[in-house]
Amino acid sequence: MKTFYTFILFFLSFTVLAQNEISGTxxxxxxxxxxxxxxxxxxxxxxxxxxxxGKFSFSTTTTGNQTLVISFVTYETLSxxxxxxxxxxxxxxxxxxxxxxxxxxxxAGTFDAGEKARISVLKPxxxxxxxxxxxxxxxxxxxxxxxxxxxxxxxxxxxxxxADETQTxxxxxxxxxxxxxxxxxxxxxxxxxxxxxxxxxxxxxxYSAEYGEALSSVLLLNTQxxxxxxxxxxxxxxxxxxxxxxxxxxxxxxxxNTAYINLEPYQRLIPQNADWNKPFQSLSGEAVYRHDFExxxxxxxxxxxxxxxxxxxxxxxxxxxxRVDLNNNNFYLNASYKANxxxxxxxxxxxxxxxxxxxxxxxxNDVENNxxxxxxxxxxxxxxxxxxxxxxxADYFITKFDESFxxxxxxxxxxxxxxxxxxxxxxxxxxxxKKFAGKLGVRLSNNxxxxxxxxxxxxxxxxxxxxxxxxxxxxxxxxxxxxxxxxKYADYLSSEKADHxxxxxxxxxxxxxxxxxxxxxxxxxxxxxxxxxSQFDSQFTNAGSGYAKGFEMLWRDNxxxxxxxxxxxxxxxxxxxxxxxxxTTVTPxxxxxxxxxxxSKWWINKLKSQLSITNSFSSGRPYNNPNEANFMASKTKSxxxxxxxxxxxxxxxxILYVSVSNVLATQNVFGYEYANTVNTNGIYERREIRPxxxxxxxxxxxxTISDNKKDNQLNNL
Amino acid sequence: MKTIITITAFFVCSMLAAQxxxxxxxxxxxxxxxxxxxxxxxxxxxxxxSAEKTNWLPSYYIGxxxxxxxxxxxxxEKATALIEKAQNAVDNATLISPNNAEIMVLQAMVxxxxxxxxxMTNGMKxxxxxMEQYYKALAIAPNNPRVVFSKAEFxxxxxxxxxxxxxxxxxxxxxxxxLFATFKPETAFHPNWGLDRANEALKNCK
Numbered sequence: 076m077k078t079f080y081t082f083i084l085f086f087l088s089f090t091v092l093a094q095n096e097i098s099g100t101x102x103x104x105x106x107x108x109x110x111x112x113x114x115x116x117x118x119x120x121x122x123x124x125x126x127x128x129g130k131f132s133f134s135t136t137t138t139g140n141q142t143l144v145i146s147f148v149t150y151e152t153l154s155x156x157x158x159x160x161x162x163x164x165x166x167x168x169x170x171x172x173x174x175x176x177x178x179x180x181x182x183a184g185t186f187d188a189g190e191k192a193r194i195s196v197l198k199p200x201x202x203x204x205x206x207x208x209x210x211x212x213x214x215x216x217x218x219x220x221x222x223x224x225x226x227x228x229x230x231x232x233x234x235x236x237x238a239d240e241t242q243t244x245x246x247x248x249x250x251x252x253x254x255x256x257x258x259x260x261x262x263x264x265x266x267x268x269x270x271x272x273x274x275x276x277x278x279x280x281x282y283s284a285e286y287g288e289a290l291s292s293v294l295l296l297n298t299q300x301x302x303x304x305x306x307x308x309x310x311x312x313x314x315x316x317x318x319x320x321x322x323x324x325x326x327x328x329x330x331x332n333t334a335y336i337n338l339e340p341y342q343r344l345i346p347q348n349a350d351w352n353k354p355f356q357s358l359s360g361e362a363v364y365r366h367d368f369e370x371x372x373x374x375x376x377x378x379x380x381x382x383x384x385x386x387x388x389x390x391x392x393x394x395x396x397x398r399v400d401l402n403n404n405n406f407y408l409n410a411s412y413k414a415n416x417x418x419x420x421x422x423x424x425x426x427x428x429x430x431x432x433x434x435x436x437x438x439x440n441d442v443e444n445n446x447x448x449x450x451x452x453x454x455x456x457x458x459x460x461x462x463x464x465x466x467x468x469a470d471y472f473i474t475k476f477d478e479s480f481x482x483x484x485x486x487x488x489x490x491x492x493x494x495x496x497x498x499x500x501x502x503x504x505x506x507x508x509k510k511f512a513g514k515l516g517v518r519l520s521n522n523x524x525x526x527x528x529x530x531x532x533x534x535x536x537x538x539x540x541x542x543x544x545x546x547x548x549x550x551x552x553x554x555x556x557x558x559x560x561x562x563k564y565a566d567y568l569s570s571e572k573a574d575h576x577x578x579x580x581x582x583x584x585x586x587x588x589x590x591x592x593x594x595x596x597x598x599x600x601x602x603x604x605x606x607x608x609s610q611f612d613s614q615f616t617n618a619g620s621g622y623a624k625g626f627e628m629l630w631r632d633n634x635x636x637x638x639x640x641x642x643x644x645x646x647x648x649x650x651x652x653x654x655x656x657x658x659t660t661v662t663p664x665x666x667x668x669x670x671x672x673x674x675s676k677w678w679i680n681k682l683k684s685q686l687s688i689t690n691s692f693s694s695g696r697p698y699n700n701p702n703e704a705n706f707m708a709s710k711t712k713s714x715x716x717x718x719x720x721x722x723x724x725x726x727x728x729x730i731l732y733v734s735v736s737n738v739l740a741t742q743n744v745f746g747y748e749y750a751n752t753v754n755t756n757g758i759y760e761r762r763e764i765r766p767x768x769x770x771x772x773x774x775x776x777x778x779t780i781s782d783n784k785k786d787n788q789l790n791n792l
Numbered sequence: 793m794k795t796i797i798t799i800t801a802f803f804v805c806s807m808l809a810a811q812x813x814x815x816x817x818x819x820x821x822x823x824x825x826x827x828x829x830x831x832x833x834x835x836x837x838x839x840x841x842s843a844e845k846t847n848w849l850p851s852y853y854i855g856x857x858x859x860x861x862x863x864x865x866x867x868x869e870k871a872t873a874l875i876e877k878a879q880n881a882v883d884n885a886t887l888i889s890p891n892n893a894e895i896m897v898l899q900a901m902v903x904x905x906x907x908x909x910x911x912m913t914n915g916m917k918x919x920x921x922x923m924e925q926y927y928k929a930l931a932i933a934p935n936n937p938r939v940v941f942s943k944a945e946f947x948x949x950x951x952x953x954x955x956x957x958x959x960x961x962x963x964x965x966x967x968x969x970x971l972f973a974t975f976k977p978e979t980a981f982h983p984n985w986g987l988d989r990a991n992e993a994l995k996n997c998k
Binding site (some may be wrong): 076111113116117118119120121122124144146148149273304586633726727781 | 805813817822831832834835836838839840842843845869870873874877910917920923956
């Protein structure tokens with residue numbers, strides 16, 4: 076028993092003897108004291124909170140080498156190895172966390188949408204509640220600065236670039252055919268319904284070295300990482316039906332979305348400018364499957380789309396209309412796996428396969444083309460600290476295209492190509508401080524068809540000038556293989572090139588955002604040819620060039636007036652190019668010098684309704700009048716479209732949605748088609764190119780069935 | 793034999809010492825919180841969590857304090873940092889104690905905190921996430937008064953917007969008050985809050 080007491084005594088005295096005093100001061104980077112920081116020895120109760128002078132002291136019963144942890148909200152947590160016996164009156168400096176909300180971000184050229192984005196210009200909801208967008212992601216983006224609305228085409232035209240200068244990526248993997256198939260002067264839509272996407276980033280220039288083969292712009296769409304709940308959505312619309320369903324089990328979830336669209340009943344009721352034999356109809360579906368691993372996420376995205384229409388197209392050069400009968404089948408599959416490895420490594424790998432088939436009847440002739448495209452991608456990211464990250468990876472693009480033209484006189488012409496592009500890139504993200512950050516990257520790519528290798532450097536910097544304002548600068552060199560229409564006849568061409576220089580200012584406070592951007596873009600090696608249209612016997616060269624410069628402004632306010640959100644965007648562009656078969660350097664016909672969009676959404680609680688109004692205005696676009704001496708020297712009248720949308724909550728899960736585009740019935744003219752030859756009076760006659768219909772009316776009923784009675788499809792309208 | 797006794801005594805002593813230290817720590821931290829010192833309380837809970845690596849309660853309270861702070865309009869600028877802190881604490885607590893209905897209720901509160909930051913953007917997604925937690929919690933602990941009450945309270949919040957009938961939710965709140973009367977927390981430090989709020993909510997029902 077004696078021994079027992081001895082032991083206890085020994086331990087007690089040992090404890091008393093081993094009391095070590097720990098003390099010091101916690102300061103920030105500017106040597107100002109931090110009050111309220113938590114200082115403790117890891118794995119023990121021993122610790123203290125710093126006082127208003129940043130001072131702390133406490134005693135500990137531990138001995139030897141220990142880990143001292145110092146933490147404070149919005150600062151980086153510090154762990155230091157200390158010897159408890161002599162850690163007295165030391166000074167500890169905490170660095171502000173660059174992950175905090177008010178840290179600088181590199182934003183030049185980019186619009187982010189979605190909750191993960193720190194500065195979200197557009198919300199996922201906006202795509203669908205913007206009047207006139209009709210659930211089309213591309214139409215919603217056309218209300219942002221830097222884009223030109225080209226009503227007869229429907230695709231994205233960015234900063235004086237052609238529509239195919241924008242590449243679309245789903246979960247980081249390229250989509251070779253992002254738009255529905257169409258014919259001249261019938262606008263298309265993006266293939267992707269907003270239903271399955273949670274985040275979006277739209278870059279109008281100066282983007283990361285991770286993305287290549289795009290001269291002007293990239294659109295990055297991300298499928299949802301997690302599904303919130305099981306539910307079924309039913310849509311009944313004047314133009315068709317839709318059904319969506321989500322299932323969850325264990326670590327898996329699957330969502331699918333399918334739609335049948337048929338414009339025939341609608342077009343019987345509402346007069347059309349175009350002469351349809353068979354209006355547009357399509358059956359489409361998308362599905363996302365997700366599986367969570369302990370440290371990773373696997374996603375499989377698949378989409379198919381079968382569409383057809385039959386139209387008689389007018390032409391000034393022919394007294395009879397040309398019948399275009401188009402059948403398009405499209406399939407896209409994309410699989411990706413993302414994993415967090417040890418030591419702050421992150422792995423991403425994925426692949427896609429896309430198949431597009433068009434069968435086009437042109438009067439008595441027909442064209443059939445097939446495109447197989449694939450993208451393999453691998454990316455590794457290492458975070459050395461919160462402040463330094465390195466990303467590198469490799470891409471492999473495979474494209475196989477073939478086309479056959481069959482005339483009724485037994486004449487067949489076949490064309491096509493196989494192209495393989497291998498690319499590798501490296502990029503580093505550095506925070507020099509919470510106010511100053513940069514991104515530096517380089518991309519190397521090799522195209523085996525064109526037998527060329529190009530190096531594209533990219534750089535951007537951002538500096539925060541005040542609590543809410545920051546400047547960014549970006550430079551990048553971009554290349555893209557010539558488009559399909561040229562490559563199928565001429566594989567001796569080389570890639571087209573563009574250099575971007577961007578200066579951006581961003582101000583963001585209390586859910587109000589102001590963004591101004593000025594840019595200069597220089598094009599070189601653009602493809603030229605010497606015939607009326609590009610054809611098998613054209614002589615192609617890379618002798619074209621061009622430039623685009625301009626400035627853009629965006630003001631978005633979500634907070635000044637309760638329940639009202641609105642944004643105003645304005646773009647000015649000055650651009651000229653000498654490409655295609657242009658005789659000289661001029662502004663191309665898809666560019667309007669001034670574009671202005673005003674979008675507003677007003678939630679009226681009493682009526683349980685959301686009212687949305689969008690007005691899009693563009694100044695006149697150039698067109699070529701062969702009766703005049705100068706090429707492309709005339710301009711159309713300006714374009715205006717005022718659209719209204721009204722969503723009414725019948726009950727929490729049932730919504731009635733009504734929308735009308737071009738309420739004022741403005742007679743918009745996109746351009747003119749001129750005759751190839753003069754008439755008897757020596758004048759080239761012309762025909763207006765107008766929308767296929769001046770107005771579009773839409774009525775839909777959307778019903779959600781889920782356990783969570785608050786959920787509805789306001790997201791998807 | 794002597795050695796065994798000595799060793800046993802040593803362990804008993806050190807365990808007792810640790811227990812007391814835990815109890816003093818928890819009491820002190822809870823009273824700091826009660827005195828309106830959330831930062832100090834969080835700091836102390838963090839120290840307790842660092843020593844008690846298998847106890848979910850310190851992390852639970854870190855999550856609770858920071859979630860509540862995130863709701864305070866005064867903390868608007870810091871809200872994201874507070875929510876992040878709360879979410880990390882919930883993650884830690886869940887690792888220690890999976891399938892814990894109390895932590896699920898807390899997780900739903902953290903989601904609600906995200907929701908109120910920008911209801912127009914976050915509303916749909918985070919109300920779904922919060923409801924999912926309430927349903928899971930209800931399946932595990934159908935008679936936990938906090939689960940019953942918090943779910944009903946959250947649903948009333950949504951009903952105000954949609955104009956749905958709140959009568960069934962009010963009945964649930966009344967039921968939760970009965971459950972509170974018989975609820976016994978495992979220890980003095982286990983969650984035992986909610987009766988006052990439930991009484992208050994029931995008043996607003998009438």
